[in-house]
Amino acid sequence: MIVSTDKGTVVDTAERVLDVAEHLVQVRGFNGISYADIAAELGVTKAALHYHFASKADLGEALIRRYITRFQAALATIDERAADAPSKISAYAEIYLDVLQQQRMCLCGMLAAEYQTLPVPMREAVVQFFDINETWLERVLDDGQRAGTLRPRGSTRNTARVVNSTLEGAMLVARLRDDPSRLEAAKDQLLAELA
Numbered sequence: 001m002i003v004s005t006d007k008g009t010v011v012d013t014a015e016r017v018l019d020v021a022e023h024l025v026q027v028r029g030f031n032g033i034s035y036a037d038i039a040a041e042l043g044v045t046k047a048a049l050h051y052h053f054a055s056k057a058d059l060g061e062a063l064i065r066r067y068i069t070r071f072q073a074a075l076a077t078i079d080e081r082a083a084d085a086p087s088k089i090s091a092y093a094e095i096y097l098d099v100l101q102q103q104r105m106c107l108c109g110m111l112a113a114e115y116q117t118l119p120v121p122m123r124e125a126v127v128q129f130f131d132i133n134e135t136w137l138e139r140v141l142d143d144g145q146r147a148g149t150l151r152p153r154g155s156t157r158n159t160a161r162v163v164n165s166t167l168e169g170a171m172l173v174a175r176l177r178d179d180p181s182r183l184e185a186a187k188d189q190l191l192a193e194l195a
Contacts, residue, residue: 014052016042022063026104030060030114030122057119060111064125067107068132071095075136085144086191089163092137093187096167100180109168134160141194150194163190 144150
């Protein structure tokens with residue numbers, strides 16, 4: 001279904017639903033939102049949402065799949081633009097900082113906190129998100145180790161997990177404290193320890 005917006009552009013309603021749902025989940029969590037919340041934000045009926053996403057689980061899975069696609073595009077951009085491994089790790093951390101500065105959390109980080117309550121397809125998609133991130137980080141760490149620009153302690157696989165976990169955790173605590181500098185400090189510490 002296509003609708004016109006007040007700016008005169010044509011936007012797919014399903015994309016608008018995903019945009020609103022993503023924002024709400026990043027702020028409140030998946031269990032903290034309902035179709036009524038999304039419908040109210042969009043000014044549509046709940047039935048209109050069900051037309052695009054039959055169930056909340058379908059909506060949740062579509063959210064994660066889109067988020068994964070966008071994140072992979074961001075990682076590809078980092079690969080294209082950043083010259084060395086330390087720059088790539090720094091740019092990776094900036095993704096988290098950008099999200100936090102918008103008063104949001106990583107979508108999959110929020111969902112990971114609710115993991116046990118999610119439908120199986122959503123759980124699998126959340127795991128896939130973290131697997132993609134850890135695989136990318138491991139490759140960057142391997143490249144940095146070969147080039148002599150990074151010196152991870154232990155295996156690059158475990159270090160990739162530590163980098164990802166540290167940024168996700170630091171994001172959570174920075175949000176709790178309303179202090180993005182905590183995430184920046186975690187990023188700087190990670191880079192210092194890897195150098």
